[in-house]
Amino acid sequence: PSLVAPREMGSTKKRGPGVRGRGPGAPTFGATPPRRGARPTGRTDSQAFFTSISSIGATLPFSSDGIGLTLQRRSRGPVYTCVHALWLIVMGTTLLTLGSSSLGMLSAWSWLLATAFGLVTFCGYWVLQRFEGWLIFWGLGMLHGLLWLQLLLIMYDGVWPSTLWLHHGEHAGEHLLLAQLGTVPMLATPLVTLLVYIWVERAYLLALYYDFSSQLLPQHRIWNMLWHITSPVLPLLVWAYGFNSKLFSDLPRWPGFTLPLAACCLVNSPLLYLAHTGTRRYVGPVRWQDSAWLIWSCKS
DSSP states (O other), X not given: OBOOOOOOSSOTTTSOOOOOTTOTTSOBTTSOOOSTTSOOOSSOHHHHEEEOSSEEEEEEEOSTTSOEEEEEEEOOOHHHHHHHHHHHHHHHHHHHHHSTTOTTSHHHHHHHHHHHHHHHHHHHHHTOHHHHXXXXXXXXXXXXXXXXXXXHXXXXXXXXXXXXXXXXXXXXXXXXXXXXXXXXXXXXXXXXXXXXXXXXXXXXXXXXXXXXXXXXOHHHHHHHHHHHHHTTHHHHHHHHHHTOOSSSOSSOSOOOSHHHHHHHHHHHHHHHHHHHHHTTTEEEEEEEETTEEEEEEOOO
């Protein structure tokens, strides 16, 4: 897609010759906007164009008070795609070969959910972007909180996976095969990769969060905030009542509701705060076109 350079506001007499259509003065997407046609905003055109690992975009300033029109597009280069696919292969094959019977451990359950989330985000970009966006909005905070929650609960009142394998590896058989990876790989790998994904895709995630939350009524936004903060307890409950073996488990005893809810508030509130402050500058609705979006922004 291409953008037409913004023209100065005011009457035709005060306005210089504008740029029409896709003429030589109109910037194309992915190129630095020209210096003509936009009022000075205190920043150069090279600062208006930006790129990251996962997205490219440009902001066209319309006035000196900071209002601008931002166009961004998700970018899936070969390096990004190969790294994402390789991560999925490692997580998936490890789970299939070692963890198919290890869901009695909370760390194995979290590993499974992190792998499923990565698979949906990888495939959703190519075939089902609407479903991917819906899953990210409702499930990202849940998974983020669960990965932190398992670490805190196992540290507080559980058993490290490496300790389980050391003392019960010979007796438990296939139920603890995934635990032989060790404590750090099992607990840190899904969490670190999710944090990297959030950082790399932050532009798309902010636009997605703003688009969903801005359509909610004020009273519904409060319930939405409560959902994002407390939702990690839901998959924890599913695991505790459906898969927890209690005998060969890294969290054999249910910790109650007070500690998990307090931990969810501790780990998900900063994420929600960053999403709120990152979208404060957005104005109006988000216009989506395939993998690109158009949105007005101003100084926060």
